[in-house]
Amino acid sequence: MPLNVLYLHHVARIGGAENSLHLLLHALDRASVRPLFAGPMDGPLPVALAKEGIPIFPVPFGPLKNVPRVLRAVLRLRRIIRAQNVQLLHSNGPQTNVCAGLAGRLEGIPVVWHIRNLLYGSMRDIDRLCSGLATRIVCNSEAIRERFRGSSAWDKSVTILNAVDLGAFNPQASDGSFRRQLGVPPDRTVVGMVGRIGLGKGHVHFIDAAIRLLRGGVNAQFVIVGDAQIPEESARLEMLRRQVTDAQAEERIRFLGFRQDMPQVMRGLDILVLASDAEPCGRVLFEAMASGTAIVATNSGGTPEIVRDGSEGLLVPPRDSDALAVAIRKMIEEPALRQRFGRAGAARARQEFSVERYVTRILDVYEAAGSRHR
Known part of the structure; x- marks a missing residue:
């Protein structure tokens, strides 16, 4: 049976982080992972994912200072987890990390944070302060991972650089x-x-x-x-x-x-x-x-x-x-x-930087998160 993984993202527009998420979900072997998506609906990202056959669930994530909105998002996530038998949460950015961590903790399932941003000031501090909510942490670069140095999160974090679709991007791709x-x-x-x-x-x-x-x-x-x-x-x-x-x-x-x-x-x-x-x-x-x-x-x-x-x-x-x-x-x-x-x-x-190598490393993180959580 495939692992039911709910992916969380805070915006519906498409940029680098969203393209990376889309590339991962497209490449997953559905016999191993059944991806689901939760996030806002007002943009092209959920449309693109729906075309891949991925179930989409509207969850309007908000800033952490908007406590009522955060609590509503956590409640909505808990309902999705129960209804869809979600076995792991994969948060795709700092704006969804805390919600994922709280929902995962309350429902007793592992949570993977995927951090793609260089944060400064209060957001960086929040990551360190709340990192106990994550079972495993994926960082896009060592520069990102540095925020956890000296903290308890260091040993459960790993750097995985992005991947690229070598079929689309290669030296022979141009027709001029x-x-x-x-x-x-x-x-x-x-x-x-x-x-x-x-x-x-x-x-x-x-x-x-x-x-x-x-x-x-x-x-x-x-x-x-x-x-x-x-x-x-x-x-x-x-x-x-x-x-x-x-x-x-x-x-x-x-x-x-x-x-x-x-x-x-x-x-x-x-x-x-x-x-x-x-x-x-x-x-x-x-x-x-x-x-x-x-x-x-x-x-x-x-x-x-x-x-x-x-x-x-x-x-x-x-x-x-x-x-x-x-x-x-x-x-x-x-x-x-x-x-x-x-x-x-x-x-x-x-x-x-092949997609296959990238997916293998992400699946290794899922396995480690599940083992740690058991």
């Missing part, structure tokens, strides 16, 4: 359509950022570096792939557009919005740039590596665990437009270096 759509000449290097227009993602520094390089005469096309999903991000996007317009660089720094064809995008880029202040475990890095695309990224958060400086790409200090521009220029001017990084990244993705 992305570059044709851009209309760039064959000798022009395409440099891009991919992801939400979120706070701390470093788009300002990417654009600043691009403007400096274009004024210095580099033959490159810069693109920003991704959209704004909340009002604050919409305002940020408009600010970034003004930054480009003020520099009169609209033709060479283009905003492409949300794209469905990410394998084509990744393979169409010559260089992927991740300019975040501190990225916990950026999915775009795995996708770029699997696609054989060279990387320039900031040396912060979990990024150095994924991209090794001088091996799969170049790492620079965060919030440093000058250093970012120097690294991008080096990549543009040395195509052989790009190719070497691309080959190394693709090889490492095949060896270490």
